[in-house]
Amino acid sequence: MTLAILNIDWSTLADGLALGATYALMAVGIGLVFGVLRLVNFAYGQLVMAGAFALALASEWGWPVWAGIVLCFAVVLALSIAMEHLVFRPLRGHSPAVMLVATFAVAFLLQSIALLWFGALGKIAFSLAFLNRPWTISSVDIRKIAIVAIVVAIVCLALLQLLLTRTEIGLHMRAASMDFATSRMLGVRANRVISFAVLISGALAAIVAVMLTVQNSQVTPDFALRDTIVVLAGVVVGGLNRPVPATLGGFAIGFATGVLGGALPTNQSQYIPAIVFAAVILVLLVRPRGLFDFSRTVERV
Amino acid sequence: MTLTVEGLDVRYGGVHAVRDLSFTVGPGEIVGLIGPNGAGKSSTLHAIVGLAPASGSVRLGDSELLGRRPEEVARSGIALVPEGRRIFAELTVEENLRLGLAGRRGRDAPDYAGLFELFPVVHEFRSRQAGALSGGQQQQLAIARALVAEPDVLLLDEPSLGLAPSVVDVVFDALAAIKERGLAVLLVEQRAQRTVAAADRTHVLAHGALRVTLAPNEAGDTDKLVAAYLS
Numbered sequence: 001m002t003l004a005i006l007n008i009d010w011s012t013l014a015d016g017l018a019l020g021a022t023y024a025l026m027a028v029g030i031g032l033v034f035g036v037l038r039l040v041n042f043a044y045g046q047l048v049m050a051g052a053f054a055l056a057l058a059s060e061w062g063w064p065v066w067a068g069i070v071l072c073f074a075v076v077l078a079l080s081i082a083m084e085h086l087v088f089r090p091l092r093g094h095s096p097a098v099m100l101v102a103t104f105a106v107a108f109l110l111q112s113i114a115l116l117w118f119g120a121l122g123k124i125a126f127s128l129a130f131l132n133r134p135w136t137i138s139s140v141d142i143r144k145i146a147i148v149a150i151v152v153a154i155v156c157l158a159l160l161q162l163l164l165t166r167t168e169i170g171l172h173m174r175a176a177s178m179d180f181a182t183s184r185m186l187g188v189r190a191n192r193v194i195s196f197a198v199l200i201s202g203a204l205a206a207i208v209a210v211m212l213t214v215q216n217s218q219v220t221p222d223f224a225l226r227d228t229i230v231v232l233a234g235v236v237v238g239g240l241n242r243p244v245p246a247t248l249g250g251f252a253i254g255f256a257t258g259v260l261g262g263a264l265p266t267n268q269s270q271y272i273p274a275i276v277f278a279a280v281i282l283v284l285l286v287r288p289r290g291l292f293d294f295s296r297t298v299e300r301v
Numbered sequence: 302m303t304l305t306v307e308g309l310d311v312r313y314g315g316v317h318a319v320r321d322l323s324f325t326v327g328p329g330e331i332v333g334l335i336g337p338n339g340a341g342k343s344s345t346l347h348a349i350v351g352l353a354p355a356s357g358s359v360r361l362g363d364s365e366l367l368g369r370r371p372e373e374v375a376r377s378g379i380a381l382v383p384e385g386r387r388i389f390a391e392l393t394v395e396e397n398l399r400l401g402l403a404g405r406r407g408r409d410a411p412d413y414a415g416l417f418e419l420f421p422v423v424h425e426f427r428s429r430q431a432g433a434l435s436g437g438q439q440q441q442l443a444i445a446r447a448l449v450a451e452p453d454v455l456l457l458d459e460p461s462l463g464l465a466p467s468v469v470d471v472v473f474d475a476l477a478a479i480k481e482r483g484l485a486v487l488l489v490e491q492r493a494q495r496t497v498a499a500a501d502r503t504h505v506l507a508h509g510a511l512r513v514t515l516a517p518n519e520a521g522d523t524d525k526l527v528a529a530y531l532s
Binding site for chain 2: 057122168171174175178179181182183184185186187189190
């Protein structure tokens, strides 16, 4: 069975959806922290990289899959908390440029540490490789990881939505991302809200690390670096300061990258970033506030 | 509990916004702060809630508030209705009220019935987006949001700014009712006569310092008011 347009078959479509779902989770992770700190965490990809190395080490040591995943979460969450206390908190309230450059520094620091410890070739995370095998659904082969990624992303986004709309801390996070000063004045604890956002963002990075190591088991120091840049572009295209558009932006750019990667012949796939980023520039020229930002700004005096 | 401001100074860089200001607001009292633009009224409120760098002393009962973070001040029983209302336009009216609970000390159920009695519109529109309310309704929501925390002291920064006269009446009636409930109310306003009439006493500020204190029966004394402003 084949979709006629662009020679896209169902398994390519599933892979595109899976990459879109994974990028959507990264977009949410970046967006949550941006919401409360007004900080674009460029080092987000290195959190994913650290989680991926944790998975690779666990498989090298012969740990069971669940233990590897636990280690991955532990490493990424610990690193997130350290980043918050050592970098985000001291720089809170500084200009966005200062904070962005600081996260660049953190990103390259972590990447260099990984290079020193594991070398340029890195390590291989193979314990979850079985998820690359296909399930055959009415004569179409779809990789298990595609289904797993889509389901995990949907579950995560639904849980996050519940958290943000139904709980006290969720309400405080939403309010803080709209107007931090007024929220604090009402008694919302700034540090608690920020720590919580950083933790959830870290948990999402750990989940993304699991998903990406299945797709690409060769874990190198620049693991997830390109993905982060692509996701950041997607988030900007969607609309950085609004969570839903940002998530949709991440999904859209992941889906486009995934489908193009499957549809183009292998010898042309190096053009994908060029095509995707040309589309990003075009979108920003036509809709500078973001592709998915449909809000009208109504301000009352 | 009584709010005591003693020898308060606020400086922003080279600007001396408030100079050696002292006054008290007791339970069941409304105290007005009026004066021309730039007199230091808002700076005084900001210093009390921890948003402006200040020296001197601000106490609630016996505990010192200066140097605390804004969220700690809110949680110790001081609620501010900020200038421009600062409601969360994209959240519902009910969510705005729930945010007010962040500053609450008790764990018992808040007295929503009493609030809705004071501000029926807040109840009527509780599931609407707050941004869809009119300016007057937003002001009522902002006051209700401050009251949900059940503070000892309510600070209001120009609550009547930009409101139609009929809505200004609603706000001032609400303040009288809030005073009856035993709260200490500090009211910063531009409407001088209205404030002098509603408050137990009104301090006139100019250039950051207290110039004169007016009693309610002096509200009609326009000459004295003008003299206080121009002194």
